[in-house]
Amino acid sequence: MQPSVKVVSLVSVGRHPQSGRSRRAEQDGRAVELGLKLASAELTVVHAGNAQEQVLRQYAGMGLLSLTVLEQESDCDAVPVLVSFLQDKRIDVVLTGVRAESGESSGMLPYLLAEKLGWPLVPRVADIISIQGGAAEVLLALPRGQRRAVTVKLPFIASVDNAAQEARQTAFGPGLRADVKVLNVDSVVDEAASQWQISAAKPRPKRIKVVKAKTAADRMKAATAKPMGSGGKVMKDETAAEKAQAIFDLLLEEKVVR
Amino acid sequence: MILDWLPPTLIGFLLVLAGIGAVRRMNLWRAGQAEKVDILAGLLAMPKRYLHDLHHVVERDKYMSRTHVATGGGFVLAMVLVLFVHLFGVKSEILAWALLAALVLMFCGALFVYKRRMNPPSRLSKGPWMRLPKSLLTFSITFFVLTLPAAGILPEGTGGWILTLVLSVLILMSLSEMLFGMTWGGPMKHAFAGALHLAFHRRSERFGGGRSTGLKPVDFGDGVTIKEVHGVAKPTDFKWNQLLGFDACVQCGRCEAVCPAFAAGQPLNPKKLIQDMVVGFAGGTDEKYAGSPYPGVEVGNAKGAPDQIITNGLISSDTLWSCTTCRACVEECPMMIEHVDAIVDMRRFLTLEKGETPNKGAQVLENIIATDNPNGYSPASRTHWAADQNLNVMKDVKQADVLFWVSDGAFDMRSQRILRSFVKLMKAANVDVAILGDEELDSGDVARRLGDDAAFQSLAKRNLATLSKYSFKTIVTTDPHAFHCLKNEYGDFGSDALKGVEVLHHTTFLNRLIKEGRFNLSPLQGGSKVTYHDPCYLGRYNGEYEAPRELLASLGIEVAEMERSRYRSRCCGGGGGAPITDIPGERRIADMRMEDVISTGADMVAVGCQQCTAMLEGVVEPRPVVKDIAEILAGQLIEETH
Numbered sequence: 040m041q042p043s044v045k046v047v048s049l050v051s052v053g054r055h056p057q058s059g060r061s062r063r064a065e066q067d068g069r070a071v072e073l074g075l076k077l078a079s080a081e082l083t084v085v086h087a088g089n090a091q092e093q094v095l096r097q098y099a100g101m102g103l104l105s106l107t108v109l110e111q112e113s114d115c116d117a118v119p120v121l122v123s124f125l126q127d128k129r130i131d132v133v134l135t136g137v138r139a140e141s142g143e144s145s146g147m148l149p150y151l152l153a154e155k156l157g158w159p160l161v162p163r164v165a166d167i168i169s170i171q172g173g174a175a176e177v178l179l180a181l182p183r184g185q186r187r188a189v190t191v192k193l194p195f196i197a198s199v200d201n202a203a204q205e206a207r208q209t210a211f212g213p214g215l216r217a218d219v220k221v222l223n224v225d226s227v228v229d230e231a232a233s234q235w236q237i238s239a240a241k242p243r244p245k246r247i248k249v250v251k252a253k254t255a256a257d258r259m260k261a262a263t264a265k266p267m268g269s270g271g272k273v274m275k276d277e278t279a280a281e282k283a284q285a286i287f288d289l290l291l292e293e294k295v296v297r
Numbered sequence: 298m299i300l301d302w303l304p305p306t307l308i309g310f311l312l313v314l315a316g317i318g319a320v321r322r323m324n325l326w327r328a329g330q331a332e333k334v335d336i337l338a339g340l341l342a343m344p345k346r347y348l349h350d351l352h353h354v355v356e357r358d359k360y361m362s363r364t365h366v367a368t369g370g371g372f373v374l375a376m377v378l379v380l381f382v383h384l385f386g387v388k389s390e391i392l393a394w395a396l397l398a399a400l401v402l403m404f405c406g407a408l409f410v411y412k413r414r415m416n417p418p419s420r421l422s423k424g425p426w427m428r429l430p431k432s433l434l435t436f437s438i439t440f441f442v443l444t445l446p447a448a449g450i451l452p453e454g455t456g457g458w459i460l461t462l463v464l465s466v467l468i469l470m471s472l473s474e475m476l477f478g479m480t481w482g483g484p485m486k487h488a489f490a491g492a493l494h495l496a497f498h499r500r501s502e503r504f505g506g507g508r509s510t511g512l513k514p515v516d517f518g519d520g521v522t523i524k525e526v527h528g529v530a531k532p533t534d535f536k537w538n539q540l541l542g543f544d545a546c547v548q549c550g551r552c553e554a555v556c557p558a559f560a561a562g563q564p565l566n567p568k569k570l571i572q573d574m575v576v577g578f579a580g581g582t583d584e585k586y587a588g589s590p591y592p593g594v595e596v597g598n599a600k601g602a603p604d605q606i607i608t609n610g611l612i613s614s615d616t617l618w619s620c621t622t623c624r625a626c627v628e629e630c631p632m633m634i635e636h637v638d639a640i641v642d643m644r645r646f647l648t649l650e651k652g653e654t655p656n657k658g659a660q661v662l663e664n665i666i667a668t669d670n671p672n673g674y675s676p677a678s679r680t681h682w683a684a685d686q687n688l689n690v691m692k693d694v695k696q697a698d699v700l701f702w703v704s705d706g707a708f709d710m711r712s713q714r715i716l717r718s719f720v721k722l723m724k725a726a727n728v729d730v731a732i733l734g735d736e737e738l739d740s741g742d743v744a745r746r747l748g749d750d751a752a753f754q755s756l757a758k759r760n761l762a763t764l765s766k767y768s769f770k771t772i773v774t775t776d777p778h779a780f781h782c783l784k785n786e787y788g789d790f791g792s793d794a795l796k797g798v799e800v801l802h803h804t805t806f807l808n809r810l811i812k813e814g815r816f817n818l819s820p821l822q823g824g825s826k827v828t829y830h831d832p833c834y835l836g837r838y839n840g841e842y843e844a845p846r847e848l849l850a851s852l853g854i855e856v857a858e859m860e861r862s863r864y865r866s867r868c869c870g871g872g873g874g875a876p877i878t879d880i881p882g883e884r885r886i887a888d889m890r891m892e893d894v895i896s897t898g899a900d901m902v903a904v905g906c907q908q909c910t911a912m913l914e915g916v917v918e919p920r921p922v923v924k925d926i927a928e929i930l931a932g933q934l935i936e937e938t939h
């Protein structure tokens with residue numbers, strides 16, 4: 040890969056689904072893995088939160104020489120400090136997970152960053168194939184193992200899907216020795232979040248799946264076939280205005296815009 | 298006589314060379330890491346270790362043990378006497394006669410060495426080793442002839458200068474092997490390094506039958522200064538007495554002959570591994586190695602140097618990951634070399650520093666760290682197996698006579714059958730027992746053997762902290778791996794939790810209950826033939842061979858022993874994380890073990906380990922039934938009706 044690309048991977052503290060214990064988050068680990076592929080040792084890994092957090096060592100153990108922490112309390116909003124860190128740094132690519140495993144876990148962070156920075160957001164990438172001439176060739180992960188290749192202008196933010204390359208094993212020794220650079224930042228308490236009441240979620244009952252397939256071949260087809268969208272339509276030859284109108288109409292119809 | 302000065306000069310010259318070689322060799326060992334050894338006590342204990350412990354192992358091969366006593370004993374005696382008679386010129390016919398006797402003894406021994414070497418088994422190394430019997434014979438004959446005049450059998454000056462010259466040439470040839478070769482890396486090196494290795498052994502408690510783990514805890518520092526490297530990366534990262542130990546190898550290949558991974562065609566041969574370690578700290582290549590290779594790996598391409606990373610060109614990491622840590626090699630090695638701790642030391646580097654645990658290794662370690670069990674189950678489901686068992690939990694009762702250490706078998710449906718059987722037996726015997734319930738964590742066995750000593754130590758310390766909250770006299774477990782950790786490895790962490798507590802395997806414990814008449818069993822009917830598989834971690838690691846057999850005998854079962862049983866038991870392939878790292882070979886170790894079982898004609902194999910059960914039951918049917926001894930006993934329990 041081109042050594043000159045500047046890549047930042049954002050990492051959070053994950054949560055093991057069975058034990059509830061802190062861990063390296065699945066998708067964030069993949070974001071670091073992809074970052075290492077693109078920028079190897081030049082990769083910058085950033086966490087907004089507690090610099091003493093042991094889980095950060097698990098990310099560092101993937102072969103990072105250092106890790107940057109924007110030190111702030113757990114009740115602070117990560118977005119503003121990340122924005123001010125990312126601004127004016129001539130960064131090419133920012134990688135995040137799709138959603139955090141703990142905290143709000145809303146999956147909004149990449150969108151809010153993209154909005155504030157004015158960069159394009161590429162959701163759910165499976166891989167970034169190459170970065171050349173100011174643009175990246177990106178593979179998006181679609182359901183059922185499908186991929187879509189898109190070209191994106193730098194700089195951009197990408198959220199990394201579970202379909203991306205799995206995070207490598209973390210090594211204890213290098214993780215322990217990595218340098219944790221703590222930056223003091225002006226953090227903002229997340230006022231909205233402090234008003235919320237948090238309670239445990241109840242698992243939603245699962246809909247029973249009726250498999251009509253009689254043969255193995257049918258089952259295979261059912262598992263892999265493209266979802267047959269019934270209501271949608273593909274617009275290729277229309278003008279941009281017509282396409283925009285169609286989207287707008289749909290949003291109205293779905294009551295997204297009123 | 299003109300040439301009379303020649304033989305003594307030669308002897309003296311070679312002695313000096315040997316001395317120089319010895320210093321050089323010692324410097325190679327000293328390149329290793331410091332390790333405190335009581336030098337004097339070691340040297341004093343050496344003769345006993347040689348005569349008792351080492352000989353006990355050599356004795357298993359009667360032919361070789363007699364041969365070695367004659368040759369080695371004859372040589373040492375002869376060499377000492379040679380110094381007096383020929384170097385210092387002590388004029389004494391008695392000494393000369395004694396020397397002749399020693400030489401005859403050595404000659405006889407050497408003949409047998411020669412005979413063994415005529416058609417050597419594949420486990421023996423060839424190369425320079427083939428020349429050794431000839432050197433031994435030459436030595437004894439030469440000095441015999443040279444000593445005849447001193448003994449008054451031949452007149453002084455017999456044969457004139459020609460004979461003296463001929464003898465001098467022979468002296469040069471044989472003594473080069475015996476003295477020079479001893480310290481400059483020839484086959485006789487084993488005598489020199491071996492003697493010192495016995496004196497300064499890293500696990501000296503093993504002499505006299507002490508049980509211990511071969512693994513020492515990794516020093517993770519005090520949290521302030523951070524160590525540069527954990528585990529062994531380069532030969533010089535070994536302790537100096539480990540390097541010395543490698544040098545003691547006689548290349549007898551006994552370890553190779555018993556190694557299950559070697560037999561399965563995985564790229565591991567413990568003998569070659571030890572030789573590669575020597576290549577590593579002495580520097581050079583393995584070109585001169587004249588024994589069996591690692592299966593599927595050509596000899597001659599390995600290069601090593603004291604400061605070169607071992608897995609960069611000396612040995613492949615697959616070699617290290619093939620080992621099941623069964624200790625068959627350690628048990629069999631006449632030089633008391635510790636293969637397993639060396640292998641785990643090098644694995645530590647691969648896991649802790651490189652993050653290169655192969656296959657499922659990374660996943661398993663991650664699970665252990667995040668959930669305290671290797672499969673990533675919810676820690677809150679650890680006691681689900683016992684929902685209907687009505688067992689006391691320590692958290693409630695705080696104390697009990699017996700603490701039942703359940704182990705990770707709690708998560709596995711097959712192992713749960715063993716656990717329930719054992720509980721049934723304990724209830725029948727009215728044992729006051731409790732379990733830790735969800736407070737119990739993985740013992741750390743797998744993590745440690747996969748090289749992650751950080752995870753192991755974390756588990757060990759947390760388990761010890763839990764144990765220290767409660768009071769009990771005995772811990773019993775059905776898992777030999779957890780048994781070994783609790784009994785022999787947890788002691789390194791300075792906790793009093795297990796002080797005065799007896800740690801037992803369930804077979805030992807059940808055997809006691811039976812002897813006390815605590816429950817009644819009906820004999821096993823049906824005339825089925827039963828054999829018993831000794832789990833390595835119960836047998837070789839902890840010396841328990843009798844209790845399982847006595848238990849079977851109490852059911853009227855006469856065990857049809859496998860050829861490889863007791864200390865020679867062949868591992869099932871389940872230890873050391875081998876099923877997790879899963880290095881490909883030509884055969885599966887479990888299949889080979891099942892063939893051992895089948896060859897006894899048994900239709901049931903009794904085991905004492907859930908991991909062995911899993912491995913042996915994984916062999917495709919039709920095959921004999923696999924049952925834990927607890928299950929067999931529980932099936933024969935006569936339940937009292939009130």
Ligand code: SF4
Nearest residue numbers: 556620621623624626
């Ligand atoms: S411990 Fe067992 S598997 Fe490992 S080298 Fe020794 S004999 Fe082979």
Ligand code: SF4
Nearest residue numbers: 546547549550552630
């Ligand atoms: S390691 Fe021990 S058993 Fe193996 S060849 Fe060397 S001396 Fe023999």
Ligand code: SF4
Nearest residue numbers: 832833869871872908
């Ligand atoms: S599973 Fe059984 S035979 Fe295999 S290493 Fe463990 S104790 Fe040995």
